[in-house]
Amino acid sequence: MEHMDVTFLGTGTSHGIPVIGCDCGVCHSTDPRDKRLRTSIHVQTGGFSLVVDTTPDFRAQCLRENLRRVDAVLYTHSHVDHIAGFDDLRRFCELENKALPVMGSPQTLENLARVFHYAFHAETRYPNYVRPDPRPVAGPFEIAGLDVVPVDLPHGRMVTTGYVFSRGPRRMLAYFTDCAGVPPEAEDAARGVEVLVIDGLRHHSHSTHLTVEGALEASRRIGAAQTYLIHMCHDLGHAATEAGLPENVRLSHDGLRLRL
Amino acid sequence: MEHMDVTFLGTGTSHGIPVIGCDCGVCHSTDPRDKRLRTSIHVQTGGFSLVVDTTPDFRAQCLRENLRRVDAVLYTHSHVDHIAGFDDLRRFCELENKALPVMGSPQTLENLARVFHYAFHAETRYPNYVRPDPRPVAGPFEIAGLDVVPVDLPHGRMVTTGYVFSRGPRRMLAYFTDCAGVPPEAEDAARGVEVLVIDGLRHHSHSTHLTVEGALEASRRIGAAQTYLIHMCHDLGHAATEAGLPENVRLSHDGLRLRL
Numbered sequence: 001m002e003h004m005d006v007t008f009l010g011t012g013t014s015h016g017i018p019v020i021g022c023d024c025g026v027c028h029s030t031d032p033r034d035k036r037l038r039t040s041i042h043v044q045t046g047g048f049s050l051v052v053d054t055t056p057d058f059r060a061q062c063l064r065e066n067l068r069r070v071d072a073v074l075y076t077h078s079h080v081d082h083i084a085g086f087d088d089l090r091r092f093c094e095l096e097n098k099a100l101p102v103m104g105s106p107q108t109l110e111n112l113a114r115v116f117h118y119a120f121h122a123e124t125r126y127p128n129y130v131r132p133d134p135r136p137v138a139g140p141f142e143i144a145g146l147d148v149v150p151v152d153l154p155h156g157r158m159v160t161t162g163y164v165f166s167r168g169p170r171r172m173l174a175y176f177t178d179c180a181g182v183p184p185e186a187e188d189a190a191r192g193v194e195v196l197v198i199d200g201l202r203h204h205s206h207s208t209h210l211t212v213e214g215a216l217e218a219s220r221r222i223g224a225a226q227t228y229l230i231h232m233c234h235d236l237g238h239a240a241t242e243a244g245l246p247e248n249v250r251l252s253h254d255g256l257r258l259r260l
Numbered sequence: 261m262e263h264m265d266v267t268f269l270g271t272g273t274s275h276g277i278p279v280i281g282c283d284c285g286v287c288h289s290t291d292p293r294d295k296r297l298r299t300s301i302h303v304q305t306g307g308f309s310l311v312v313d314t315t316p317d318f319r320a321q322c323l324r325e326n327l328r329r330v331d332a333v334l335y336t337h338s339h340v341d342h343i344a345g346f347d348d349l350r351r352f353c354e355l356e357n358k359a360l361p362v363m364g365s366p367q368t369l370e371n372l373a374r375v376f377h378y379a380f381h382a383e384t385r386y387p388n389y390v391r392p393d394p395r396p397v398a399g400p401f402e403i404a405g406l407d408v409v410p411v412d413l414p415h416g417r418m419v420t421t422g423y424v425f426s427r428g429p430r431r432m433l434a435y436f437t438d439c440a441g442v443p444p445e446a447e448d449a450a451r452g453v454e455v456l457v458i459d460g461l462r463h464h465s466h467s468t469h470l471t472v473e474g475a476l477e478a479s480r481r482i483g484a485a486q487t488y489l490i491h492m493c494h495d496l497g498h499a500a501t502e503a504g505l506p507e508n509v510r511l512s513h514d515g516l517r518l519r520l
Contacts, residue, residue: 016319020351021328056316056344059276068281080347080376084316087340091280115375116340 002145004165004172005044006195009061012036012228013201013209013233014081016057026234033238033253038081039177039231040162040199043165046126048144052076052163052175058085064255066097072143075104076177077160078111086116090130099131103143105150105161106136116247137161146172151186153179156208164189172260173197175225177231180208182218190222194260197252201228202236212241228252262405264425264432264520265304266455269311269321271512272296273461273469273493274341276317286494293498293513298341299319299437299491301457303425308404310334312423312435318345324515327354332403335364336410336437337420338371345375350390363403365410365421366396397421406432411446413439416468424449433457434484437491440468440480450482454473454520457512460489462496472501479509488512 010016018027018037038055042065043179052074055061070092076082093100102109112132113120119130131208140149149164155178162176174190176182182190190196196219201209210218212229219227227249232241238251245251270276277296278287286294298315302325312334315321330352336342353360362369372392373380379390400409409424415438422436434450436442436458442450450456456479461469470478472489479487487509492501498511505511 013348015351018323020319020322020348021355056319056348059280060320061315062280063278080378084344084347087274087344088280088316091275095281114377117374118340 002046002167004146004167004260006063006173006258006260007042008228008230008252008254009040009042010037010055010057011230011232011252011254011256012038013231014079015233017232017234019234022234024234026237029237031238032236033251035254036219037254038234040082041175042067043173045144045146048072050074050144051175053082053191054085054089055081058086059088061085062088062091070100072101072103073168074148074163075102075112076162076175077104077155077158078108078115079178082178083112083115086112087119089132090128093131094128099133102132103135103137103141105159106138107159108161109134109136120214145243150188151176151189152183152185153186155179161189162186163191166167170194174222176218178208180206181210181214182222187218187222190224192223192225194225195258196222196224196227197230198227199231200236200251201231202233204235210243212236212245216249217253218244224249228256262306262427264406264427265326266433266518266520267302267304268488268490268512268514268516269300269325270297270315270317270514271490271492271514271516272298273491274298274339275493277492279286279451279494282494284494286497288387289497291498295514296492297514300342302327303433305404305406308332310404312336313342313437314343314345314349316344321345322348322351330360332361332363334408334423335362335368335372336422336435337364337415337418338368338375341370342385342438343375346372347379347390349392350388353391354388359393361395362392362485363397363401365419366398367419368421369394369396379427409449410441411449413446414441414443422446422450424453427487430454436478438468439470440466441470441474442482447478447482450460450484452483454484454485455518456482456484456487457490458487459491459516460496460511461491462493464495472496472505476506476509484508486510488516
């Protein structure tokens with residue numbers, strides 16, 4: 001059975017950490033785990049290379065991880081901190097002269113096509129542009145030998161897409177970023193997952209994101225073996241926050257790698 | 261008379277240098293001047309802080325230069341490598357609780373409002389979003405005690421806006437990025453300028469950008485005292501390229517500062 005290698009490309013909220021012009025302790029921390037680019041993961045399994053979201057930092061993230069191949073992109077939603085690096089996908093089209101499957105909810109793909117109009121419309125596309133192959137997600141699908149179940153997650157006025165990745169009987173990874181809660185359907189889809197990656201913005205409440213405490217509750221309900229918080233703001237220093245968490249809940253950090 | 265301090269935030273083409281997955285000598289160069297984020301400058305004069313374009317690297321550029329205040333943004337055009345960092349302007353609105361004048365051609369502002377729809381429409385704007393104050397550029401204007409003359413520059417199927425900055429009798433800076441040529445009107449507006457910053461993509465021809473040789477010709481016709489090339493691709497190593505240029509023509513590099 002192939003491994004599934006997960007690399008955290010970025011783990012921070014939309015501002016990134018440090019926040020521009022901020023003098024707080026976390027923004028001035030010398031712990032490298034407190035430097036957070038915008039939230040995204042890379043999944044490698046067999047020869048297949050998948051990214052979830054393309055942040056404004058996508059080029060920097062690719063260079064840091066020496067990413068030289070991308071075979072598909074999954075989008076969770078179309079907020080700017082999750083899509084702004086879309087154009088840097090062009091290099092992966094160019095390197096292998098291929099179009100790139102781009103997956104997400106119909107609403108997400110519609111927004112992508114509005115924002116990156118030039119790439120989605122043949123009449124404006126230069127030969128060296130990104131060549132998206134849009135594939136709206138309407139239900140469970142298979143990619144790279146993985147079964148993927150998309151779930152709806154509430155995120156203020158919008159819905160984001162969470163993804164649960166399984167192989168055969170193994171429910172391996174649930175990726176629930178940018179959500180204010182985990183509805184019963186999403187909880188069921190992720191039940192007993194090996195690794196849950198979940199929004200854990202900060203301690204005090206926010207209208208569109210889970211708190212650390214909300215993430216802990218969701219993790220318990222789901223029964224995740226291991227949980228990693230993601231999309232943290234500068235309220236949460238890595239070391240101090242982890243000290244207060246159960247053993248099987250950690251903060252993710254940029255560059256963290258997991259082998260499942 | 262106030263100085264005009266110009267900082268080069270980024271000097272590279274849309275790929276940035278190094279290019280993802282590229283093994284060429286320039287992409288592997290250890291000369292820090294060969295590391296190029298996407299093209300943008302910052303202008304400080306008196307207490308006024310102005311950026312020209314907001315690249316996908318805008319947050320990284322602000323952190324590198326410890327930029328803690330922005331009072332206005334000028335856009336040259338709406339290609340993604342010049343606008344993708346727009347959302348990171350939110351921090352400058354937040355720090356001083358202010359809307360930010362955003363200037364560019366009507367076409368550029370229309371595209372910005374399409375791409376960053378959420379920020380330009382009151383009904384979707386959260387309190388902590390960027391608050392743009394759109395100011396279409398229709399002719400010469402004054403900002404921060406500078407007289408600014410906008411000029412049209414050809415850039416393939418589109419037109420970009422060049423800006424010539426003067427104070428009283430001094431024609432101080434002409435900023436002509438992303439152009440395949442400099443038409444007579446733009447040449448006249450920049451005639452005898454102290455510093456010309458101009459597109460110098462590479463040596464061989466390109467349909468939408470000036471070559472180094474084209475930039476040199478334009479510089480001679482304009483009679484610029486000093487010229488800096490910008491928006492260079494990985495064909496141009498800093499040291500080797502400069503060795504072949506006249507004394508008053510240099511390559512710009514990220515972090516370069518000029519006091520005019």
